Amino acid sequence: MSTVKLTVNGKAVAVDVEDRTLLVQLLRENLNLTGTHVGCDTSQCGACVVHMDGKAVKSCTMLAGQADGANVTTIEGIAKGDELHPMQAAFRDNHGLQCGYCTPGMIMSAIDIVHRHGGELDEATVRQELEGNICRCTGYHNIVKAVLDAAGRMKVSQAAE
Amino acid sequence: MYQTTYHRASSVDEAASLFAKGTEAKFLAGGQTLLPVMKQRLASPSDVIDLGKIKELQGVELSGDVLTIKAGTTYFDIMQNADVKKAIPAIAYLTSVLGDPAVRYRGTIGGSIANNDPAADYPAALLALGATVKTNKRSISAEDFFQGLFTTALEDGEIITAVSFPVPAKAGYAKMRHPASRFALTAVFVAQTKSGEIRVAATGASQSGVMRVPAIEAALKANWSPAAIDGVSVSASNLLADIHGTAEYRANLVKVMAQRAVTAAG
Numbered sequence: 001m002s003t004v005k006l007t008v009n010g011k012a013v014a015v016d017v018e019d020r021t022l023l024v025q026l027l028r029e030n031l032n033l034t035g036t037h038v039g040c041d042t043s044q045c046g047a048c049v050v051h052m053d054g055k056a057v058k059s060c061t062m063l064a065g066q067a068d069g070a071n072v073t074t075i076e077g078i079a080k081g082d083e084l085h086p087m088q089a090a091f092r093d094n095h096g097l098q099c100g101y102c103t104p105g106m107i108m109s110a111i112d113i114v115h116r117h118g119g120e121l122d123e124a125t126v127r128q129e130l131e132g133n134i135c136r137c138t139g140y141h142n143i144v145k146a147v148l149d150a151a152g153r154m155k156v157s158q159a160a161e
Numbered sequence: 162m163y164q165t166t167y168h169r170a171s172s173v174d175e176a177a178s179l180f181a182k183g184t185e186a187k188f189l190a191g192g193q194t195l196l197p198v199m200k201q202r203l204a205s206p207s208d209v210i211d212l213g214k215i216k217e218l219q220g221v222e223l224s225g226d227v228l229t230i231k232a233g234t235t236y237f238d239i240m241q242n243a244d245v246k247k248a249i250p251a252i253a254y255l256t257s258v259l260g261d262p263a264v265r266y267r268g269t270i271g272g273s274i275a276n277n278d279p280a281a282d283y284p285a286a287l288l289a290l291g292a293t294v295k296t297n298k299r300s301i302s303a304e305d306f307f308q309g310l311f312t313t314a315l316e317d318g319e320i321i322t323a324v325s326f327p328v329p330a331k332a333g334y335a336k337m338r339h340p341a342s343r344f345a346l347t348a349v350f351v352a353q354t355k356s357g358e359i360r361v362a363a364t365g366a367s368q369s370g371v372m373r374v375p376a377i378e379a380a381l382k383a384n385w386s387p388a389a390i391d392g393v394s395v396s397a398s399n400l401l402a403d404i405h406g407t408a409e410y411r412a413n414l415v416k417v418m419a420q421r422a423v424t425a426a427g
Contacts, residue, residue, distance in 0.1 A: 002167060019164070019165055020162045020164055020167075041200065042197055042200075044342075056262065057263050057266055061196050062196070063167055063192070063196065066211060068169070131343070
């Protein structure tokens with residue numbers, strides 16, 4: 001057992017876990033943040049994507065200990081109270097989800113894509129960059145539309161700040 | 162995953178001494194291969210020594226005609242790096258078609274070559290460019306380093322610290338990507354050194370891991386152009402065959418990818 005200290009969604013936490021614990025298990029089972037999903041458990045599907053120190057990573061392919069001292073943001077940490085994050089709002093408005101299982105990972109990856117590419121995003125780039133996230137319902141079409149829509153909204157909200 | 166004990170090393174020396182204390186220890190770099198393998202219970206190290214926070218293993222240096230990438234540098238940092246893009250843009254390209262964005266944030270060049278997956282990308286770059294692998298004990302040429310499927314010259318407890326690439330006159334990489342795993346179904350790295358030597362390495366093709374392709378090297382030596390490879394025959398014997406492609410298919414891919422790599426190199 002080890003104590004892992006990290007910041008999750010702005011809150012400092014210290015969690016005692018077995019050394020073999022994955023970051024996704026710490027989030028889901030110790031902190032009850034079950035918005036982060038385990039899909040394939042083989043780092044293919046991206047349902048487990050969270051942000052660690054601002055980078056989108058697959059939390060099923062990290063030991064909890066590797067996140068010691070890190071700043072982690074999960075899908076639960078991106079809205080401001082009742083106000084959805086622009087990416088969440090764009091997924092809702094563009095019907096970017098059906099069953100919703102892949103959605104948390106899609107949204108966390110998509111925010112990272114917009115952060116890296118800013119206003120330079122086009123459809124081909126979004127499709128290529130989403131290759132580490134698998135959706136079995138939508139055929140991706142509305143997800144891509146949502147990401148492009150959100151890229152515009154995030155630019156506007158950044159400009160307003 | 163079986164039980165293990167996690168250690169975080171803050172220096173290469175500390176990592177080596179932690180390793181020596183473990184009964185069956187393993188080094189953890191980016192973890193993008195080791196952790197999936199541990200989850201499948203194909204590996205069950207007693208101790209996992211995390212190299213991820215060791216500062217001396219981070220960064221890229223360009224000094225004259227030598228590009229040195231420290232072993233713990235992530236794929237993301239390599240593909241973004243201005244010196245890599247300037248000195249050997251083919252390495253930046255290779256890195257950009259490796260894994261997916263989340264994997265590229267975590268995976269490292271040292272981890273990739275230590276694992277020596279027969280379909281991994283970096284071994285082809287190291288072999289074609291005549292790179293040198295630096296460890297905490299010695300320097301090893303790429304030729305001597307890669308020794309077959311998942312096998313390298315590394316001794317127990319030896320830690321890769323950096324890879325040094327001589328900057329080539331020209332280099333190019335072309336990859337037929339497996340669409341699900343994103344590994345190379347077959348990929349080829351071609352290089353023309355500053356002294357005029359032609360070196361061609363294929364990954365994902367051979368049952369013995371990354372390999373040079375002397376027939377294509379000879380053809381390109383005579384005439385550096387994609388058309389020069391048209392008449393070359395690549396033997397299918399000892400090539401990988403699986404549900405994704407036969408040995409004959411891969412033999413043809415070696416030629417086609419080499420041609421595309423030459424086009425990319427210019």
